[in-house]
Amino acid sequence: xxxxxxxxxxxxxxxxxxxxxxxxxxxxxxxxxxxxxxxxxxxxxxxxxxxxxxxxxxxxxxxxxxxxxxxxxxxxxxxxxxxxxxxxxxxxxxx
Numbered sequence: 001x002x003x004x005x006x007x008x009x010x011x012x013x014x015x016x017x018x019x020x021x022x023x024x025x026x027x028x029x030x031x032x033x034x035x036x037x038x039x040x041x042x043x044x045x046x047x048x049x050x051x052x053x054x055x056x057x058x059x060x061x062x063x064x065x066x067x068x069x070x071x072x073x074x075x076x077x078x079x080x081x082x083x084x085x086x087x088x089x090x091x092x093x094x095x
Contacts, residue, residue, distance in 0.1 A: 003028070022059075023048070025046075028044050045062065046062045051089070
């Protein structure tokens with residue numbers, strides 16, 4: 001999996017219950033044809049990223065087929081989750 005770009009939007013908590021910042025991140029990805037996740041339609045990942053100090057994490061993610069907007073029933077592998085978090089740490093906090 002290769003992350004080719006992203007868009008980001010800060011999420012506001014109207015209740016004030018949640019502590020810290022939260023971002024909805026849409027990550028464009030490319031997946032090799034021989035990967036079971038591959039789709040001719042194209043894919044992106046919708047993730048909720050929480051960059052709050054030592055507890056920086058991805059609290060939720062979904063893999064979505066681009067043209068149909070269908071949520072795929074696949075989990076990311078551990079190394080892909082690390083790639084996703086590292087990408088967010090590097091790119092999202094700088095915006």
